[in-house]
Amino acid sequence: MPILAVVWLALNPTENIWPHLVSTVLPTYLFNTVALMLGVAIGTLFIGVSSAWFVTHYQFPGRRMLCWALLLPFAVPAYVIAHVYTDLLEFAGPVQSLLRDVFGWTRANDYYFPSIRSLGGAIVMLVLVLYPYVYLLSRAAFLEQSASILEAAQALGLSRTERLFRIALPMARPAIAVGLAMALMETLNDFGTVDYFAVRTLTAGLYDVWLGMGNLGGGAQIASLILLFVLCLVGLEKFSRRAQSHVQGGNNRFRTLERVQLTGFRATLATTLCLLPVILGFIIPAIVLVRYSIIHFEDSWNADFLTIAWNSISLSSIAALVAVLVGLLLSYSKRLMNSTVLRAAVQVSSLGYAIPGAVLAIGVMIPFSRFDNALDALMREYFNVSTGLLLSGSMGILVFAYTVRFLAVAHGGIDASMKKISPHMDDAARSLGHSSLGILGRIHLPLMRSGLLTAVLVVFVDGMKELPATLVLRPFNFDTLATQVYQFASDELIGESALFSLLIVLVGLLPVILLSATIDRSRDVYR
């Protein structure tokens, strides 16, 4: 519904913006957007898939810890990491100061140092916080892969590398594609980082047309263009694997995987490779944030902290549950009735993730306030009471917005796991007299456990970080950790905002670790 509302907005611009855009900045917007997405795609795929493969199939020092540590950067909002690295790497930052001291340079013109505030910088920042999507989903996929298939491959004489590229990767492809799609959609809707780094992407252009030129319709047209972009990407991916279908037999599926013990140089290499993204994406930002938090503790601490943290946690967890339930419903109904209309509807409903949050918020607002005002008018007419705005400006609208926004995440993860369950199992269960709900509960849910948990976890952490929609839609005097960060960060007072950034990271951390442990165990339970 909100997505249709955005399209509806796009049909009502105040002025045709395209001639102006095409003749001036559109080529730049497009170039930057495509380059950003390509960079993020390559980066997240490389880091995400390789680390997932290593921790699943090899044994090396620190592997157990890295399993969950690799998820940590996920808890760091992109706009926070962008601020942190700018502080570290800009001219006055400690890195360049040290270089100047060592080499005796004094001015910026004396030496070359890559500018962090650039397209390249934005790519690196986004890769560092978005690769966990790919990691998470590909790891879940690798874990769900049947050991016997890999053993069969081994028996047929395939080397480890061959097994990765010819068996494991193609089989994990739906899951990896979902992870990648999420990373890319988040890249598309990101505004904080690209704005801070002065990279003009389509999203930046959207906000400019809306706010700078006062043309919300024109902005919505750009949003629709972005949607089209996503639809093409998703379609392309689906098309390219149209002939494939990966289901796995139920037998022996959960036999323990034998991990290959790595030693010496190779072990060090594996550890380093997996440790690097954690250090860059989490440990360094965390240290900087802790330092700032201590310095600015008195400016930023306030007594409402518990309420604010509770707001964040409750909102995110409810949204996570709702989104996963809805996602499950969508996936399962798609499985039961394989109609084109339904598939298209499901596809559209999961596009919310690619729309910049503030625009989606307006899309959410339109149907809700229409409903509220219509109900109010009705009640006034017949009962002479005013119901006012029942849902708009309530927590309900926020939960709804989060669900719309993160449905892609929930649904994608669930769908990827569900697709791997052989339809023969459904047939068998049905022939034994089970209802569709019974099959879902007794067969699918247990088999999809890690996929489901992953979905809950991802939506929860995303909810903790959600900012633009929360800002616009929230009730009076309602703050989340993210809005607290924003009130300072929006004025580039990164020091004052550090405490709350740190809290987002810390609160996001606990479920990350807990759930990661559960996902890990999901294999062992059925041994």
Add this chain to the structure above:
Amino acid sequence: MRSSPRVKSLLQASLALSVVASAWISTPAIAADEVNVYSYRQPFLIKPMFDQFTKETGIKVNTVFAKKGLVERLQNEGKNSPADLIFTVDVGNLSGAVQSGVTQGVESDTLNRNIPSEFRDTDGHWFGLTNRARIIVTSKERIAEGEVTRYEDLAKPEFAGRICTRSGKHVYMNALISSMIAHHGEADAKAWLTGVKDNLARTPQGNDRAQVKAISEGECDIAIINSYYMGAMQTDEEQFAWADSVNIIFPNQGDRGTHMNIAGMSMTASAPNKDNALKLMEFLSSDLAQAMYAEQNHEYPVNKAVPASGLVRSWGEFNHDPLPLSDVVKHRVTASKLVDEVGYDG
């Protein structure tokens, strides 16, 4: 058939969820002694004044802060909107809200007395609360006194590679470019903007504070910023050195005067707590609140009876550009398009 424990727990979870949700999902009723504010300004900038207001009148001030979309929220909420007041910076934003039909005119002798006519809408749809100058700052080391005195100077070729500004799309830059259009016409303003663009040391980025920092680090020599950023930096331990590296120039003192912009407020068309809202508006224009604004945020009070803070006064007296802001704001969209046309933001 034994239902699976997983289904059971799922059902339990959703039951618990719906109980919690129904208690918590609908809009809380708004009590009588309140006033509701949609604010585009950061809460920490205005909260002290609100607290003082609550202390004096017992009226509670509820706020929602966001940088985008609040006017759209008002439009959608329509006549049932709980909001009474909108707070925002920049005259363009204020008049944008008026144009979208979400405000109402306010008649108040107190407001008209406290706020000079150039800082309020003729129909009372918006009122300025504070005033800020768009100043030029130049490196103490690298720019001689008198070398830069007007906005027009920034387009001179001798400053190639020496100017830093924030994005040309930002409202403060937009208002300045609009005022250039208002004074010189679109063609000349475009030529000027092209000149400034050719002089940029780097792609426009960061906020105004970041430009001063860039001067102190030697990345550029000249920047355009809002006046209160100087105050903020001069009173900050870490940032004092940045502020100390530059001279403040109030541009165009020999001719039309320095370009000014305002932060202000409007009453919403649907305001349910109209009386309280008016009280808050009047309070914010009063001597006490204006002095608090002046002291805390280093802005110029609109109320003529209230002096600027000591620090701000130390920067010196200067003449304002007398062109009414309502004339400046007319060129807002043209200014935004000029920025695209000359490729100002790179």
